């Protein structure tokens with residue numbers, strides 16, 4: 505990596521007026537390494553050249569390198585230079601997460617009220633399970649019954665044999681990839697989409713085929729014709745869509761749109777995973793019926809509705825698909841922890857109040873965040889979603905990645921638009937979640953506004969179209 509390129513990647517790494525150049529530089533480098541934009545093993549440029557490119561002293565570069573060596577993020581050998589590294593887990597390093605940093609990169613609420621009580625109520629039922637083998641490849645019958653009843657109540661008649669309990673919605677997608685795809689197959693996705701879904705698709709050696717979400721004045725959301733054309737032209741083996749409060753845009757596909765796409769998938773005979781992670785986080789008061797079709801795999805999750813730490817999700821599909829998924833799962837896992845399933849049964853049987861409170865709290869935080877952004881970042885635009893966990897903000901210039909890198913120096917971790925695409929880009933967008941308490945959101949927005957001002961003042965050239973000119 506040459507010094508000029510590294511200087512470009514670092515962007516505006518220095519905090520405004522900061523006298524701690526080495527600390528700021530180390531923080532900028534740390535973000536690049538931990539985000540994988542400087543992969544482990546990348547040779548760093550000679551200190552003298554980087555000092556010239558950044559217009560700082562060589563002593564400052566050495567001091568920054570020393571800090572990163574202490575963290576295990578840089579290693580060097582006399583005469584051979586320095587490289588980036590990923591520290592060994594369990595070493596005597598300082599924690600990599602700075603406790604003073606506000607984490608706005610994860611759009612995840614904390615546990616819902618009542619998890620501990622549900623665990624206590626589940627404990628006596630555990631005793632009855634202890635004399636069984638504990639392997640429920642399809643999931644515990646009691647839980648499948650409750651989940652099936654929920655779909656039936658939402659208007660989609662479902663029997664327990666149409667449910668597979670998984671280790672989260674993410675595991676549902678991974679299992680579907682295992683069943684329906686092989687190396688080199690195409691998988692249709694929305695763009696932007698959930699970054700870990702992209703990871704799963706790439707990890708399965710399949711090729712993501714993104715269809716851009718629309719963003720026009722005449723309605724934002726899904727390009728129905730574009731999806732249909734892509735199905736025809738690229739014959740994907742699988743599709744993955746988030747139609748309820750899409751992560752990251754917050755859009756919800758309306759009923760005619762669902763019917764239109766369901767028909768298109770049926771015609772193309774393409775199985776589609778519909779990620780329902782956010783379906784309970786609906787503030788509209790008017791839930792829509794589930795996306796339906798004989799090749800539809802609804803991937804649900806307890807993660808956003810109750811707690812991510814339960815690591816529980818499920819797939820609802822035809823009995824035939826569920827049987828094939830259950831068989832495919834045996835290649836990499838043999839079921840889901842029994843105790844957590846008992847806890848989820850208790851939560852599903854519980855009163856509705858905790859979920860109503862969760863929605864109320866999220867609405868309060870969503871509105872607070874929208875107000876803070878309108879005050880402190882008046883040139884950012886966004887649509888206030890009717891559910892979900894984040895605002896998808898359009899920035900006045902294509903600087904999202906640089907802004908995210910600089911925000912770290914202002915104490916805020918945030919996910920730039922480029923994280924939500926398989927091929928980079930979307931530099932005009934930033935996802936800002938409203939899962940933190942209002943006072944924390946206040947500090948985070950001040951940090952983001954300061955970072956945005958710092959990026960706007962930066963002299964590094966960046967074209968309106970998002971290209972970084974290189975020579």
Ligand SMILES: Cc1ncc(COP(=O)(O)O)c(C=O)c1O
Nearest residue numbers: 672673674698751781805807817
């Ligand atoms: C759209 C989407 N799908 C899946 C997941 C992961 O869900 P789970 O924790 O159930 O695996 C998330 C979590 O952030 C998500 O936002």
